Amino acid sequence: xxxxxxxxxxxxxxxxxxxxxxxxxxxxxxxxxxxxxxxxxxxxxxxxxxxxxxxxxxxxxxxxxxxxxxxxxxxxxxxxxxxxxxxxxxxxxxxxxxxxxxxxxxxxxxxxxxxxxxxxxxxxxxxxxxxxxx
Amino acid sequence: xxxxxxxxxxxxxxxxxxxxxxxxxxxxxxxxxxxxxxxxxxxxxxxxxxxxxxxxxxxxxxxxxxxxxxxxxxxxxxxxxxxxxxxxxxxxxxxxxxxxxxxxxxxxxxxxxxxxxxxxxxxxxxxxxxxxxx
Numbered sequence: 001x002x003x004x005x006x007x008x009x010x011x012x013x014x015x016x017x018x019x020x021x022x023x024x025x026x027x028x029x030x031x032x033x034x035x036x037x038x039x040x041x042x043x044x045x046x047x048x049x050x051x052x053x054x055x056x057x058x059x060x061x062x063x064x065x066x067x068x069x070x071x072x073x074x075x076x077x078x079x080x081x082x083x084x085x086x087x088x089x090x091x092x093x094x095x096x097x098x099x100x101x102x103x104x105x106x107x108x109x110x111x112x113x114x115x116x117x118x119x120x121x122x123x124x125x126x127x128x129x130x131x132x133x134x
Numbered sequence: 135x136x137x138x139x140x141x142x143x144x145x146x147x148x149x150x151x152x153x154x155x156x157x158x159x160x161x162x163x164x165x166x167x168x169x170x171x172x173x174x175x176x177x178x179x180x181x182x183x184x185x186x187x188x189x190x191x192x193x194x195x196x197x198x199x200x201x202x203x204x205x206x207x208x209x210x211x212x213x214x215x216x217x218x219x220x221x222x223x224x225x226x227x228x229x230x231x232x233x234x235x236x237x238x239x240x241x242x243x244x245x246x247x248x249x250x251x252x253x254x255x256x257x258x259x260x261x262x263x264x265x266x267x268x
Binding site for chain 1: 135156157160161163164167169186187189190191193194195197200222225226228229232234250251253254255257258260261
């Protein structure tokens with residue numbers, strides 16, 4: 001619980017451009033089995049973030065068309081933690097904000113993401129270690 | 135990790151009828167901040183299950199209308215574990231099947247659900263206990 005989050009995070013962040021449609025974004029999410037995507041401008045900066053819930057809440061529920069661009073539904077205020085933050089502190093922050101994905105930054109730059117699937121993997125690995133040392 | 139899953143599961147399962155539309159179901163999911171719903175027949179039996187991913191994969195990606203009934207997109211083969219199964223074993227099963235929600239049964243009846251959000255809560259609680267006994 002005290003190890004830094006960079007040990008557990010996923011470095012492979014998948015990004016889309018602001019004009020990608022919600023339908024294309026959904027396809028990408030299903031293809032890579034991920035629950036969120038970052039939105040990247042032409043300079044390579046992360047300018048937004050969205051999850052499967054954002055697609056349901058902001059597209060399916062109000063009945064917007066499937067070709068709505070992701071820039072219309074993305075969250076611009078990114079919730080981030082530094083890559084040296086201990087896992088426990090990150091979990092508390094996620095629980096407090098009720099989020100399942102959190103972006104990891106180093107010197108102001110987004111370098112990875114930590115999700116509840118990574119927590120599952122970390123818990124499972126810890127379990128295997130516990131069993132093998134019993 | 136050895137405690138039975140019933141300690142960690144959520145008992146409040148939210149069910150919808152087979153003819154509920156995907157749009158109504160999405161609204162419910164957002165209202166209750168949940169990632170899955172069970173589908174219940176007129177006798178109260180659980181006949182299906184679906185997640186936010188199923189809505190993206192089976193409705194948004196192929197471009198089906200938002201009023202598609204949930205019976206058309208639900209999964210009929212339910213993945214379940216008995217309520218006495220140890221947490222560790224449940225986590226391994228979830229990782230193996232790459233799922234974020236698993237239904238909990240007792241004597242063949244669905245009695246609850248365990249999700250990665252429950253894992254977050256369990257990990258967070260364990261952390262608080264560890265800090266308070268330091």
